[in-house]
Amino acid sequence: MALQLTVDGERWRAHLRRLAEGLPGLVPVAKGNGYGFGLGRLARKAQWLCDQGLGAEALAVGTYEELPEVADRYAGDLLVLTPWRSFADPGTLAAKHTHRVVHTVGRLDDLDHLLDVHPGARLVLERLTSMRRHGLSADDLRTAIRRVSEHPHARLEGVAAHLPINQGAHLAEVERVLEEAGPGISQVWVSHLTGDELTALSAAHPELRVRPRIGTDLWLGDRGALAVTSTVLDVHPVAKGEAFGYRGRSAVKDGYLVVVSGGTAHGIGLESPMSGSGLRDRAATVARGGLDAVGRVRSPFWVGGEQRLFAEPPHMQASMLFLPAGTAVPAVGDTVDARVRYTATTFDRVELT
Numbered sequence: 079m080a081l082q083l084t085v086d087g088e089r090w091r092a093h094l095r096r097l098a099e100g101l102p103g104l105v106p107v108a109k110g111n112g113y114g115f116g117l118g119r120l121a122r123k124a125q126w127l128c129d130q131g132l133g134a135e136a137l138a139v140g141t142y143e144e145l146p147e148v149a150d151r152y153a154g155d156l157l158v159l160t161p162w163r164s165f166a167d168p169g170t171l172a173a174k175h176t177h178r179v180v181h182t183v184g185r186l187d188d189l190d191h192l193l194d195v196h197p198g199a200r201l202v203l204e205r206l207t208s209m210r211r212h213g214l215s216a217d218d219l220r221t222a223i224r225r226v227s228e229h230p231h232a233r234l235e236g237v238a239a240h241l242p243i244n245q246g247a248h249l250a251e252v253e254r255v256l257e258e259a260g261p262g263i264s265q266v267w268v269s270h271l272t273g274d275e276l277t278a279l280s281a282a283h284p285e286l287r288v289r290p291r292i293g294t295d296l297w298l299g300d301r302g303a304l305a306v307t308s309t310v311l312d313v314h315p316v317a318k319g320e321a322f323g324y325r326g327r328s329a330v331k332d333g334y335l336v337v338v339s340g341g342t343a344h345g346i347g348l349e350s351p352m353s354g355s356g357l358r359d360r361a362a363t364v365a366r367g368g369l370d371a372v373g374r375v376r377s378p379f380w381v382g383g384e385q386r387l388f389a390e391p392p393h394m395q396a397s398m399l400f401l402p403a404g405t406a407v408p409a410v411g412d413t414v415d416a417r418v419r420y421t422a423t424t425f426d427r428v429e430l431t
């Protein structure tokens with residue numbers, strides 16, 4: 079009775095290996111919902127890549143709170159992508175793991191504070207990029223490098239640049255950061271460079287260790303290895319005009335209500351406009367393909383080869399779909415396909431074959 083992610087293990091692992099082989103220095107990213115797989119599973123897979131000599135000598139997590147979930151399943155360095163702050167909380171991370179943590183620092187104040195509380199900290203200095211999310215200015219980067227190099231115990235692990243997805247000028251931006259950082263920088267941690275850009279960067283700086291941080295293209299790069307299914311929990315015929323659902327709405331035509339597993343608790347339907355159905359919400363949803371031509375809301379569930387409409391807004395753990403009369407109706411216990419955003423979906427089960 080589950081919203082399930084089924085992974086063709088052999089095909090998935092082949093993709094992970096192939097990608098890692100082509101990207102020396104790969105740093106897998108495991109954050110959030112673990113891209114649908116879960117953080118623990120990704121940590122074990124990163125270890126598996128590392129054991130084969132396929133990079134993954136560091137694993138990146140998003141937050142300090144995520145560290146305890148990966149630390150016992152993966153033995154290499156642990157880079158935290160969210161810049162350190164005085165209120166950063168490594169949760170229940172055991173003391174034996176702290177030497178593996180590599181902090182990201184994006185403000186001078188934080189640098190001073192971090193080195194006060196953890197004088198031997200390993201850290202990466204993040205440069206503010208065209209993303210404009212976190213990071214130091216050029217001047218502050220130079221200052222930070224000087225402060226770290228003058229510090230008796232701090233360990234500088236390089237500079238980092240987090241770049242927008244799908245833009246052309248990445249290489250120039252990384253080159254500029256390297257120039258600002260000056261000589262003596264041994265590593266650069268980058269996000270969202272293409273394979274060609276990474277190759278060019280390494281070729282231009284043979285002494286530099288390039289560390290591409292990759293999540294989506296690694297874990298979700300071969301969608302053919304993944305299948306999402308939901309279970310049919312119930313089927314009820316309805317006649318035009320008959321009431322159903324939480325709000326007692328009535329069927330606009332004869333058909334079937336099909337109740338499938340997967341609701342808001344799984345992340346299903348959260349992009350739909352149904353809680354606030356102002357015109358702007360509706361327009362935005364139409365733009366994303368969420369409504370059909372007459373404004374009914376499409377679900378992510380596919381039955382009989384067609385994307386089906388929600389009969390009403392998804393419930394917490396199940397969704398009611400409407401199938402018009404004359405459609406082949408699935409039986410209770412059948413599975414139906416679902417197309418979901420992996421990074422926003424919590425699956426009941428992940429089945430790795």
Ligand SMILES: *Cc1c(COP(=O)(O)O)cnc(C)c1O
Pocket residue numbers: 107109159240268269270291292293294295
């Ligand atoms: C999430 C994240 C990544 C990984 O992004 P993908 O698009 O999933 O590859 C890389 N770098 C940083 C700083 C991130 O926050």
